[in-house]
Amino acid sequence: MKAEYNPKEIEKAIQEEWLKEDKFKATPDDREKFYCLSMFPYPSGKLHMGHVRNYTIGDVISRYKRMRNFNVFQPMGWDAFGLPAENAAIANKVSPKDWTNENIEYMKKQLASLGLSYDWSKELRTCEPDYYKWEQVIFKRFHDQGLVYRKKSFVNWDPVDETVLANEQVIDGKGWRSGAQIEIKEIDQWFIKITDYADELLESLDEVDWPENVKVMQRNWIGKSNGAEIKYLIEGSDNYLTAFSTRPDTIFGVSFLAISPNHSISLKLAETDSSINQFLDKCKETKAAEADMAKAEKLGIDTGLSAIHPLTGKKIPVWIGNFVLLDYGTGVVMGVPGHDQRDFEFASKYQIEILQVISSDEEGLPVLQKGSLINSGIFNGMTSENASEKIVAELKDKDLGEELVQFRLRDWGVSRQRYWGCPIPVVYEDGEPRVLDESEMPVTLPELPANSAPIPLSQNKDFINISENLKRETDTFDTFMDSSWYYARFPSSNNKDEIFDKNSNYWLPVDLYIGGIEHAILHLLYSRFFHKALRDMGMVEGNEPFKKLLTQGMVLKDGAKMSKSKGNTVDPQSYIEKYGADTVRLYMMFTAPPEQSLEWSESSVEGASRFIKKVWNLVNERKYLDIKEPSIFTKEEADLRRKSHTTLVKITNDFETRHSFNTAIAAMMELLNFIPDSFKNEDADESSKYCLNEAITILLKTLNPIAPHISEYLWNDFYGDFSDDNIESSWPEVREDLLEVSEFDLVVQVNGKVRGKITIDKGLTQEEIEVLAKSIDNVSANLKGAVIKKTIYIKEKIINFVF
RNA sequence: GGGGAUGUGGUGGAACUGGUAGACACGCUAGGUUUAGAACCUAGUGCCGCAAGGCGUGGGGGUUCGAUCCCCUCCAUCCCUACCA
Numbered sequence: 001m002k003a004e005y006n007p008k009e010i011e012k013a014i015q016e017e018w019l020k021e022d023k024f025k026a027t028p029d030d031r032e033k034f035y036c037l038s039m040f041p042y043p044s045g046k047l048h049m050g051h052v053r054n055y056t057i058g059d060v061i062s063r064y065k066r067m068r069n070f071n072v073f074q075p076m077g078w079d080a081f082g083l084p085a086e087n088a089a090i091a092n093k094v095s096p097k098d099w100t101n102e103n104i105e106y107m108k109k110q111l112a113s114l115g116l117s118y119d120w121s122k123e124l125r126t127c128e129p130d131y132y133k134w135e136q137v138i139f140k141r142f143h144d145q146g147l148v149y150r151k152k153s154f155v156n157w158d159p160v161d162e163t164v165l166a167n168e169q170v171i172d173g174k175g176w177r178s179g180a181q182i183e184i185k186e187i188d189q190w191f192i193k194i195t196d197y198a199d200e201l202l203e204s205l206d207e208v209d210w211p212e213n214v215k216v217m218q219r220n221w222i223g224k225s226n227g228a229e230i231k232y233l234i235e236g237s238d239n240y241l242t243a244f245s246t247r248p249d250t251i252f253g254v255s256f257l258a259i260s261p262n263h264s265i266s267l268k269l270a271e272t273d274s275s276i277n278q279f280l281d282k283c284k285e286t287k288a289a290e291a292d293m294a295k296a297e298k299l300g301i302d303t304g305l306s307a308i309h310p311l312t313g314k315k316i317p318v319w320i321g322n323f324v325l326l327d328y329g330t331g332v333v334m335g336v337p338g339h340d341q342r343d344f345e346f347a348s349k350y351q352i353e354i355l356q357v358i359s360s361d362e363e364g365l366p367v368l369q370k371g372s373l374i375n376s377g378i379f380n381g382m383t384s385e386n387a388s389e390k391i392v393a394e395l396k397d398k399d400l401g402e403e404l405v406q407f408r409l410r411d412w413g414v415s416r417q418r419y420w421g422c423p424i425p426v427v428y429e430d431g432e433p434r435v436l437d438e439s440e441m442p443v444t445l446p447e448l449p450a451n452s453a454p455i456p457l458s459q460n461k462d463f464i465n466i467s468e469n470l471k472r473e474t475d476t477f478d479t480f481m482d483s484s485w486y487y488a489r490f491p492s493s494n495n496k497d498e499i500f501d502k503n504s505n506y507w508l509p510v511d512l513y514i515g516g517i518e519h520a521i522l523h524l525l526y527s528r529f530f531h532k533a534l535r536d537m538g539m540v541e542g543n544e545p546f547k548k549l550l551t552q553g554m555v556l557k558d559g560a561k562m563s564k565s566k567g568n569t570v571d572p573q574s575y576i577e578k579y580g581a582d583t584v585r586l587y588m589m590f591t592a593p594p595e596q597s598l599e600w601s602e603s604s605v606e607g608a609s610r611f612i613k614k615v616w617n618l619v620n621e622r623k624y625l626d627i628k629e630p631s632i633f634t635k636e637e638a639d640l641r642r643k644s645h646t647t648l649v650k651i652t653n654d655f656e657t658r659h660s661f662n663t664a665i666a667a668m669m670e671l672l673n674f675i676p677d678s679f680k681n682e683d684a685d686e687s688s689k690y691c692l693n694e695a696i697t698i699l700l701k702t703l704n705p706i707a708p709h710i711s712e713y714l715w716n717d718f719y720g721d722f723s724d725d726n727i728e729s730s731w732p733e734v735r736e737d738l739l740e741v742s743e744f745d746l747v748v749q750v751n752g753k754v755r756g757k758i759t760i761d762k763g764l765t766q767e768e769i770e771v772l773a774k775s776i777d778n779v780s781a782n783l784k785g786a787v788i789k790k791t792i793y794i795k796e797k798i799i800n801f802v803f
Numbered sequence: 804g805g806g807g808a809u810g811u812g813g814u815g816g817a818a819c820u821g822g823u824a825g826a827c828a829c830g831c832u833a834g835g836u837u838u839a840g841a842a843c844c845u846a847g848u849g850c851c852g853c854a855a856g857g858c859g860u861g862g863g864g865g866u867u868c869g870a871u872c873c874c875c876u877c878c879a880u881c882c883c884u885a886c887c888a
Contacts, residue, residue: 042888083887155886166886213807217883220806290884294804323804327885342804409885416886478886518882520807525885553808554882561881590828591815595808597881601815607828613842653819663817666827673827747823752869754823792868798822802868 005616007580011709015115023728024117026073028506034070035507036062037487037546039515039523040077043103044084047110049555049562050516052572053598056588057552057659058514059116063705064655066117067731073507075490076111076118078104080127081421082479083166086454089420095448096420100127110573115581115708124493126422126482133442134489134499135481136425138530141537143435147193150433153327153413154262154288157185163456164417167289184284186262189415190424190475194529198222198407200543201528210549211595214520221521223408228392230334230401232257232307235315241265241307243334244406248395249387252376253357255347256335257307258300258321263331266320269303276301276320283322298323298346310400311377311391321346327410338365358384412526414478419445419454421476428471443472483523484530487513488540500539513546517553517595524549550659553597562600570600582707583609589661589706611669612710615703618672618680619696619714624723630687636676637691638738644695645738647671651702652734661706668699701732748773749800750782766793773799 018024038058041051055076062074078100085096092099104125111118124131142148156165160178164187169176194201202222205215227246234241241257259265261283270277279301286296298321305318323342324333337347337354344366347354359374360367370384379387395401415424423443425436436443446463448454457463457474464472487510491503515523524546531545554561557568575584587608592598633641647667654664675695679688696718704711704727715727741762746769748756756776760769770791774780779801786803793799 039888044888079888164886168887170886217807221884223806288886291804292884294884296804298804412885418886479888480885483888516882516888517808518888521883522885523888556881593816596816597809599815601829603829604815605829607815610843611828617843658819660819662815663819663827666817669827745823749822749869752867757823790868792822794822798869800822800868 003620005613005620005710007582007612007709008577010713011113011115011581014709014712015112018117024074024119025121026071026119028503029071031069031071033507034062034065034072034512035491035510036065036072036074036512037490037510037514038074038076039513039519040079040483040486041107042079042082042084043100043107045103045106047107047572049570049572049598049600052114052584053555053588053594054514054516054552055111055114055116056585057550057594057661058512059114060585060589060661060705061512061514061655061659062117063708063728064731066728067701067704069729073491074116074118075122075124075493076116076120077122077124077486077490077493078126079479079483079486080104080125081132081476081482083418083420085420086418090453093451093453095450095452096454097127097447098450100420110576113573113576113581114585117708122490122493124486124489126479126486127420127445129442129444130496131486131489131493132422132482135422135477135485136436136441136443137438137499138485138534139425139477139481140435140438140441141539142192142533145533145537147196147533148435149191149193150188151191151411151413152186153189153191154184154186155189155417156288157183159183167287170287170289173285173287181285182287184286184288187417189413190426192412192414194412194526195407195409197529197532198224198409200532201409201525204528204532204543208544208549209547211551214517214524214549214551217520218525221409221525225406225408227404227406228388228395228401229330229404230310230395232310232316232334234318235306235308241318241332242330243332244329244404245334245336246406247336247339247384247388248391248401249370249373249379249382249384250336250339250357251309251311251334251391252373252379253336253338253355254309254316254334255337255353255355257316257318258324258333258335258346259303259318260324260326260331261320261322262326263320263324265303265305265318269320276303279320286322293323293325296322298342298349300346300350302350310395310398317352319350319352328408329406339367341366341368412478412529414481415475416478417456417458417474418476419448419456421445421479422482423457424473424475424477426473427466428473430469433473445476480523480526484526485534487527487545488531488534505541508540509542509544510546512548512550514550514552517551520551550594552594553592555598555600557600575605579605579609580612580709582710583612586612586665586707590665591662593660593662611665611672612707614672615699616710616714618675619700619718622696622718624719625686625689625693627686627690627693630690633687633691634685637679637687640675640679640691640695641735641738642741643671643674644691644698645735648698648702648732648734649739652731655705664702665706668703671695671699698732701727701730704728744796746773746796747798748776748779749798750779751802752800755779755782760796762796769793769799774801 036058038054062072066072080100085100088099089096156170158165158175158178158180160180165175170182175182202224205218225246227244228248229242229244231240231242261280270280286293300319300321303318303320306315307318309316335343337343338356339358356365357373357375358367358371360371373379373382373387392403423445425441425443426433446460488500488504491507492501495501527545534540562569587605590608591604650667651664654660678684679692700711700715712727743759743761746758746760747754756779758772758776788801788803790802
């Protein structure tokens with residue numbers, strides 16, 4: 001009588017065993033190391049499908065690498081500071097700390113129930129002083145390196161709630177809670193000079209094994225562009241407006257300058273000019289997010305000022321444009337409407353002159369391609385490239401411009417006006433900021449009274465006032481700071497005296513980093529910057545933190561991202577309880593390749609469950625038979641052996657190089673379906689049983705990384721006391737001698753259309769093959785009376801007769 | 804607006820380097836088993852067509868003996884856009 005598959009029981013028993021034996025605790029040894037890291041979660045309450053997918057991928061690869069005899073370190077922790085805790089605290093009257101820690105405890109249980117092989121001894125939480133103390137230390141050291149400065153910068157200000165809002169808290173220009181029209185307000189904030197590393201962040205992308213699309217996104221984000229800085233004298237003054245342009249060849253086409261609404265000139269004019277003042281007020285209503293700025297209607301106002309064209313001496317009007325960013329470049333744009341789409345639209349709207357200075361075969365403006373110059377004085381007839389060089393030289397002669405390399409990347413503003421974050425370790429002595437010494441750290445976040453909503457630090461008198469003239473900084477760090485160095489802290493997370501000890505040195509860099517594609521730019525760029533800055537201070541080794549990157553796609557339902565606001569979430573926990581972790585893991589890996597988005601499908605879970613049960617029924621209570629490899633096999637037996645080993649080759653390739661687990665699982669299913677029923681009988685031949693055992697061995701071992709509970713349970717049951725072979729530590733060996741075949745199937749085409757198939761012996765020549773192919777009825781019928789012009793033969797694949 | 808992806812049967816997906824489109828599953832249909840259902844097993848299943856055959860990888864065009872794959876163009880959906888994480 002077969003026992004029924006009971007995932008709950010099996011999984012619990014196996015997980016307890018792992019725990020008892022401390023199976024996944026990693027320590028340095030002689031083997032090759034493999035640091036496998038999945039992006040740690042924000043403890044939002046419970047795991048969602050995106051987490052399950054992310055962590056299953058990481059675990060499958062970790063377990064596979066262990067079977068290949070790597071020393072694997074796979075830690076887990078919590079990105080525990082952040083906005084949702086404050087929102088929850090306000091909504092539910094619990095402290096962000098209690099809310100966060102309760103969420104962590106629950107989610108940790110969920111992770112355990114998925115059978116993820118983490119080294120929990122190195123767990124970290126970014127909201128603990130043990131962790132963020134070191135973040136403050138890093139900030140101090142960055143400061144001492146000249147990487148930290150203070151600057152005025154813009155925030156979304158809710159005038160009713162009197163708070164700074166995150167971009168996502170501004171909906172249609174209004175505060176989400178108060179409904180008030182938000183304002184762009186300028187306040188003092190802390191910045192880190194990531195731009196000092198712009199060039200290296202760009203260059204060393206070549207060193208990492210990352211998906212090309214992520215590298216492209218980062219390159220475009222950093223946005224290195226070669227161009228020129230061009231100075232325009234403001235008429236009637238000694239002041240210049242300096243604009244950056246990547247197209248100095250179009251300088252004769254400049255017909256206006258546009259300055260940012262926040263430019264000092266704009267602000268000055270607004271003091272006396274009421275219409276400009278009104279215009280600036282209107283500009284403040286556009287949310288600070290780039291996407292919103294870009295979508296907003298392009299508006300401008302003429303300042304009445306004129307600038308002098310550096311080469312023609314012509315007067316050019318100066319406008320204020322709501323599309324000009326002060327933070328990017330100089331806050332001044334030179335408008336070339338004949339050769340730039342946006343400038344063209346702006347000039348058309350406000351009836352500004354549009355000049356053509358690059359010739360084009362096609363009618364109409366703007367002309368966006370480079371070409372040869374017209375209407376450009378002595379530069380007429382030159383190519384864009386040539387003219388750019390000459391024009392910049394001319395400007396340089398006149399001291400009105402020079403070549404310049406410009407980056408799109410801006411410095412990183414790390415100040416947040418929030419409670420639930422790492423306090424910025426700064427005090428103000430009579431208003432003058434001083435970054436604290438390491439001996440004064442950590443600056444701990446003050447506790448809140450129980451059941452209290454978070455009080456902003458700026459209102460917490462006990463925290464702020466150290467003495468009469470000594471006040472604390474009340475901003476906390478951007479949570480991207482917390483997640484920019486956790487990968488390096490993990491191996492040393494228990495060390496209270498050192499930020500990174502020899503363990504970090506041993507395990508770094510991360511060999512494989514796995515996380516959502518949505519982090520392709522910001523998080524990964526900030527982490528790369530941290531690593532380089534830490535390296536320059538001698539704190540870590542190597543240029544890059546993450547050697548290889550795997551970006552997993554999102555989990556969708558009905559074509560949309562699962563989210564609370566859309567109400568289309570699926571709770572993983574109920575599926576773990578109903579089907580078991582192995583089925584959920586198998587489903588996640590089977591349904592789509594890791595990089596693609598995964599469409600959640602209820603019924604496909606059933607399919608995964610069915611396969612697991614089939615494996616159970618095949619192996620359960622089958623006792624290992626100590627059979628020596630026989631010397632003679634029937635054809636059926638030999639076919640199964642070949643299938644077992646070709647499957648193993650495919651799966652190994654899918655795991656190792658393609659991370660294509662869905663096709664690996666499909667191959668396992670094929671192997672299972674291939675086993676003849678007669679081999680499973682008690683009275684089958686010994687040689688058949690031998691082949692069956694071989695297939696089962698390959699099946700259970702290759703399944704182990706994906707469905708570790710059932711495969712380990714069955715393995716122990718299957719082998720019983722007969723073998724010391726431990727399923728977790730050995731990947732099966734391929735028998736190359738079994739892979740060879742003597743025949744192949746050839747597709748026969750006539751004029752590119754399939755007209756027949758034929759099995760060909762490998763020893764035949766092409767001439768012999770052609771004769772055989774032509775002898776197929778349907779082929780000869782299609783070739784009747786035709787003169788063959790060309791025969792294309794692709795070895796062991798296809799033959800095509802063309803007439 | 805800019806940057807990056809994706810688009811293949813009723814559904815999820817496969818086709819790895821330009822060489823049999825639809826592997827493997829889900830669903831559906833028929834049959835078996837069962838008191839019935841569930842589960843399980845067997846067979847079938849891209850579309851049109853009685854068939855021969857034709858059509859078919861978002862739309863249109865191109866390169867090629869041959870295109871899901873390469874090029875051009877258009878459309879749709881998703882991600883990021885510096886304060887969600």
